[in-house]
Amino acid sequence: MTPAERGRIIKEARIAKKMTQSEVVGSFITRNMLSQIESGNATPSVKTLEYLSQTLDIPISELMPRGDEESCPESGADIYRLVRAKELLSGREYFDAIEAIGEENEWGALSDEFYAVLARCYLGLAEETADTDAVRAVEYARRAASLSEKGLYANPALKDEAVRLQSSLAERLSRYYAGLISDTP
Numbered sequence: 001m002t003p004a005e006r007g008r009i010i011k012e013a014r015i016a017k018k019m020t021q022s023e024v025v026g027s028f029i030t031r032n033m034l035s036q037i038e039s040g041n042a043t044p045s046v047k048t049l050e051y052l053s054q055t056l057d058i059p060i061s062e063l064m065p066r067g068d069e070e071s072c073p074e075s076g077a078d079i080y081r082l083v084r085a086k087e088l089l090s091g092r093e094y095f096d097a098i099e100a101i102g103e104e105n106e107w108g109a110l111s112d113e114f115y116a117v118l119a120r121c122y123l124g125l126a127e128e129t130a131d132t133d134a135v136r137a138v139e140y141a142r143r144a145a146s147l148s149e150k151g152l153y154a155n156p157a158l159k160d161e162a163v164r165l166q167s168s169l170a171e172r173l174s175r176y177y178a179g180l181i182s183d184t185p
Contacts, residue, residue, distance in 0.1 A: 004040030112151035
């Protein structure tokens with residue numbers, strides 16, 4: 001889907017709902033930005049597309065590239081991967097979400113969004129494995145903390161949560177190993 005096609009869909013939906021550009025944008029984006037999106041001169045972020053989808057009652061799938069990743073142009077493939085990763089993340093399918101994102105050198109313009117999703121995935125993995133594999137959970141939490149500092153969407157609260165989990169797991173492991181030593185004859 002070209003930016004002009006996407007803009008046409010958005011504009012037609014806005015007009016069908018008898019809304020002005022100012023009514024659509026509210027305080028989320030500027031009216032000028034919506035005008036550029038509708039004319040095909042700007043490519044909105046995924047977050048903006050999600051907002052417009054909800055506001056104009058357009059299924060998000062109508063605003064996203066169609067088909068699989070290989071059939072999308074480069075920027076479309078990035079958006080496709082991001083949307084897919086977010087779906088997997090919301091379903092708590094952390095490994096699949098990480099795999100959908102791919103390698104950092106493949107990210108293109110959406111690297112900030114990918115960092116944010118990855119940080120949440122690794123924190124989710126850390127929480128899931130905390131009771132069964134504390135060593136691996138510590139590594140996942142460390143990775144979440146590191147990723148949460150990167151990009152435009154750096155998240156200090158997520159970093160704090162990951163560090164707290166690391167500390168709690170490290171304390172538990174310390175007690176476990178100390179118990180092993182004290183049990184030695």
